[in-house]
Amino acid sequence: MAIEAIGLAPSTLIFMILALTLVAFIWGRFRYDVVALAALLSSVLLGLVPADEAFAGFGHPAVITVAAVLVISRGFERSGVVDIIAAQVMKAGERLLLQLLALVGTVVVLSGVMNNVGALALLLPVAMRLAREHNTSPSLLLMPLAFGSLLGGLTTLIGTPPNIIISTYRGNITGENFSMFSFSPVGVAVALAGLAFIVLLGWRLTPKRNSAAGAADMFDTANYLVELKVSEESRANGLTLQQLRDELDETIPVLAVVRDDNRRAGYSFHGVLKQGDILLLEAGPEELQLLEDKAGLSAVAELEEDDREEDERAAKNADKASEPAKDEAIDTEGLQLVEAVVRSGSMMINRSVRQLRLNHQFGLHLVAVARDGGRLKQRLRDIRFQTGDVLLLQGSEKEINDSLSSLGCLPLASRELHLGQPRKLALSLGIFALAIVSMLFDLLPAAVAMSTAALVSLLIGVLPLREGYNAIDGPVIVLLAAMLPVGEALETSGGADIIANSLLYFGAEWPVVVSLCGLFLLCMLLSNIVNNAAAALLMAPIAVSLANGFDVALEPFLMAVAVSASSAFLTPIGHQSNTLVLGPGGYRFSDYWKLGLPLSLVVMVTAIPVILLVWPLSG
Structure with a gap:
């Protein structure tokens, strides 16, 4: 009805909505979940998405699986599983190559079994400690660490949302989802190639910024x-x-x-x-x-x-004589100060100290703010916080961690390692292992298996209920739930076929692999300006139309989308991991492509041949 009144073809309308959505994503004035919700409601009002199916995305298996994985990831952190690993990473020593190998290798492994942003957040303070203890510039460690978290997410079904999206998309078409380790042959090959490149050569392409060392x-x-x-x-x-x-x-x-x-x-x-x-x-x-x-x-x-300096040394010596040794971000004559980075989705973003009532509500004093590796000189009351800002805060030692968690900030280098309770540690690993086994033997779908594992973790006390809810990234869930119907509208309106036919026309004289590479590049570029989940949702129907047009197997094209959608190495806005290290590393926007561009080429050159080997075009 709405479409007929406007007089435009459904494909034209969906292209207009997606164009405006991409502009809004790039502009960044509104958070990506708000933009996605606006795109969904616009599609409903224009008749592209049936009104009674508008919010079906909130019950979609991909959305449920992502939420469950976030809860399980927080359970790993709470039980001490990751801290045991982090404690070993601290033994890397003063050689930069060993530090990079330990940090990036660890985050690659962790990102395969937990949320990659969560894995990065756990190892970020460890990287800062290593940098300070061995007088290494953190800018040499943090960008490789962020990129490593993206590489690790490629290795399993639950490593990153695009894999979950592509798996359920294949299930909707063929009736068979990708399994837990269907992504592993390609993902592991890409992760190992990326890890080798970063550790042996890539770190030399990152800027050495000493100003952010401490x-x-x-x-x-x-x-x-x-x-x-x-x-x-x-x-x-x-x-x-x-x-x-x-x-x-x-x-x-x-x-x-x-x-x-x-x-x-x-x-x-x-x-x-x-x-x-x-x-x-x-x-x-x-x-x-x-x-x-x-x-x-x-x-x-x-x-x-x-x-x-003399007073600080005296104060530190006195503290060491009376208390157990512990790692502190900075000790200004014994005052309790802590550095923290503003995370993506934090309640602080675009708000001032007064709006947040930082002192009254959270018991924190803001001492200073650093952005892009340097301290902001403007008045504190006038500062509106941005993602990646590094804050110097003062507060009660007992309450400061809870306050930072509520605000959506990650403490840097002041975080102590807690080994947790052995019983809960074993339970956490056991629950996760049972969920994986049930998925491997097709006893339960991924959404049900992961949700059951998350629920059991909450019931037996591995994770308090409140922390379980806090672990669920609301903006990401809304983004997924809103963009799923929009992605389906791209397919049902014929928009995906139009794009695919254009690619088919230009690739008609070339081998199919050339079009596969073109799809890979297009999706990779898109993922650097929009959320990786949104990139996967938009490119999946185009991949299917391309495969059908060439009359080849569907799986190579879907795998290409899965890998490329999670390869956002060119900008700090392409992925939350990249944004999270922006402030602590003292990076500028233009720093990312210097390491990100050659790493993207390494990923593509590795991924395409392995995809074709494991998932042949002939099916």
Whole structure:
């Protein structure tokens, strides 16, 4: 009805919707799940998707499987399975090649059995620790680590959402899904080739950025750590720290209050300021002038670099004498500071400190923000956070990890390794193994097997129920559920056939393998500007139409889409793993293609022959 009223062909309408969707994905102004939902509803209103099937995607096996895998991945983390592995990675030593081999090799293996973003998030703090302990630039480690997580996802059905999507898509057409390890021959070959390239040569193509090596360098704390004294005439006299912030209309990162030679951390000081109190804080020249003019606070003395280092060494030695040794992000005279990176999908994105009520609601003080490897100089209250921002925060040691988790931030290098309980560790592995066996012998479909494993993990206490819900990445689930009907509309409207016929026309004089390579390249480019799941959903019907047009087997074309959709190595926006290392590595947008382009060629040159060997065109 709607289509007839507009007077345009269904294929034309779906092309218009997809074009606008791609533009919105690239623009990045709206989150990808919102864009996908808008594309779905537009398709429904235009009659391309039946209204009663609009939200069928939320019950699709691919969506259920992805959600279950996310829960199981969090269970691995909670039970200590991954921490045992991470503890071994820390023994890599100071040779860069061994560090790369240990880190990238480990994340490749982990990404095959758990969510690849989760695997990266667990090893990112380990990489930061290695970089700092051995004076290695983290930029040499983090991009290879992110790319390794993508390579590892290619190896199994549950390694990455595109594999799950392609498996269920094949099932809808042929009645037979790809199994758990159907992707392994091609995926393992590609992962090994990529790993060898990265470790032996590729790391040399990454920039060496020393500024992001540690908090002291990234945030330049030595130049900004100052003491301000409260005088009798000071406006701050008689005010609490929060009242002082309200008076100044400014977010003041007070690290500590010193009174009668006793120092209390700023986050735990709730009394009123008195004459003679000394505020220890981070402030630049503009902030210092503001504090002097509006609050009457005068600088006692800026801490000299040599004195600060001597004080830090003394404080660290005292701490070591009274407490067990532990890894800390930075110890500024014993203050509890932590670095954290803003993850994709964090509630902080595009919001300010005041909107988040960071202090009142989460008990955190924002000290500084770094972006693109350098500290932001603007006023803290004016900063709107972005994915990949690295934050220097102060908070209670007992509560800071929970607060960061709620905010959607990943702590860097301050994360301690917890080996978990042996019983839960064995249970977690046993549950996962049973799920895999049930899938291998076709006892249960992947969605049912993984969902059962996730449910049992929750019931027996491997993972608390609340963490189970938190583990499910809502935006990814909405993206998948919304784009599935849109992808089907591309097929039912005839749009997929139009694209496939164009490719058939240009490839008519060439061998079929040339068109297969063209499909691979097209999907790989698309995955660098849109979510990999969206790329797989859009390219799958085109792959099927191509295979039918050439009258060859369906499987090689679907496998090409599965591999290429997860090979987003050219940009930081192509995959969450790439975005996650952007800030900590101090990378720029243009840094990614320098390693990503040759790695993409390695992937393609390896994948196409193996695909044709394992899944011949003749079927």
